[in-house]
Amino acid sequence: MTEFLKSRIAEDKAIVEAALKEYLAYTDPGFAVLFDSMRYSVDAGGKRIRPFLVFEFCRLFGGKIEAAIPFACAIEMIHTYSLIHDDLPCMDNDDLRRGKPTNHKVYGEATALLAGDALLTYALETAATNDKVSSACTLEAVKLLTRAAGPRGMIGGQQLDLIGEKEKYQLPTLRRMQELKTGELIRAACLLGVIAACGDDAAKIAAQGYAGGIGPAFQIIDDMLDVTSDAETLGKNVGMDAVCGKTTFMTYMTLDEAYSAAKILTESAVASVKNYNKSDILCEFAEYLLNRKN
């Protein structure tokens, strides 16, 4: 990763984390446990890829970061809620996430369930109260987010994933599941940046093209790393997909084929934005995702 990209990722991360801290502050002691548990998982962090995409698409189309901040926070809260609910005993039953005990291990299942519900609802309140753009743009953002996170988006993908634990997927179903489960929020992130910048239809098409490339490429590389990486580099156990008998892109492709597919997708992402001035950060980011080691 170049210094340029590294410092921009760090800058965007700092912006979203400062804003999340403010949104999740509370003054009312009655809500302390609930907000503590919400903050616990939001603070657990990660790369903040979705907020980065919101900010960078906003910048690309000349928008102000202030207008993108509520949307970036909203999408990160939605991502976090999905992880909290995913980790619950009735779903993946995970005790650890990014090396820390999962939410329900710390706060109990009932509060973890409510913290997830609260983050989803509060995310949409945060997006809906964005007053740095017009009402029409704010409403467009809320429509986009609810559609992307809902039953015909992320939740639909999670349901397909549940079914896939019992039956082996065919490749088109696997693609569709991934597209819904993780692709929809990535697409929403890119488009939210455009909306924050009041971008036109051409800008939205560019954002969709970029997301349509990096989304599936990201997932293919994820599946490859589970086979090729080691626990120390990856920061989580490797080989788990094979152990769990999970259908992944590795079920249907060799490593070479998978990398080629991810490379073509990355190139299509780059092609979608490269004619815009100052798109180098997004082009570089797509390449970084392709060649990442964790």
Next chain:
Amino acid sequence: MTEFLKSRIAEDKAIVEAALKEYLAYTDPGFAVLFDSMRYSVDAGGKRIRPFLVFEFCRLFGGKIEAAIPFACAIEMIHTYSLIHDDLPCMDNDDLRRGKPTNHKVYGEATALLAGDALLTYALETAATNDKVSSACTLEAVKLLTRAAGPRGMIGGQQLDLIGEKEKYQLPTLRRMQELKTGELIRAACLLGVIAACGDDAAKIAAQGYAGGIGPAFQIIDDMLDVTSDAETLGKNVGMDAVCGKTTFMTYMTLDEAYSAAKILTESAVASVKNYNKSDILCEFAEYLLNRKN
């Protein structure tokens, strides 16, 4: 209950149920299980009090029912999601609701969790895509709903309720918990009706006054019925609050005191709307809630 009120409740119920059926239809077989489970709980029905309030406040202020339908469906979906999550083993662990097996008993815990998440998200998508009112009004509705259902509203109340299972509440905390857990959605329902009718500030004050009366009155009567009714009339087990050692209004009041308090609250609700033309249906509804037997 007069025939007038009875037929209006039935009419409003039919409208919201037909619309919910349409919203929850699916054409994509990949989503069948998820939408089936969402519909299962939405169809389980109940009195549809919240949609009734949306419709009647819309009518009171001269709005068109078409404009209120998406909001009425949204609030009923949010109410239903809260019941699905409430019934989960990590919360109240209920096997039955309104005489039918709870969602997780039929579809399993994982799908029930997702069905709740999906209903919440889809509710807000449904509200946000209401194109029968202006963008500004739609956005106002989304802000209201997310605030009412979120961590400083319904979810905050549920968290207080969880805490209250371990420690005995004082009366002000009990009031606050109820205000958040059930009062906020009732208030939102009344206000959504006003928003659908493009009502002015005076109309909103009237709606808030009405909700501020019937909300707590409803809860007091609920607590009284648990003591005074029988299982057949009530349609659920009675005396459960005492068995569970739950703090209710009955912990702090005699039956006479409780009824007096509920009566005063009902009168204040009636007073808030009675000067408006055609408010008789809402006045009658408040009286019906006060004197209901189930």
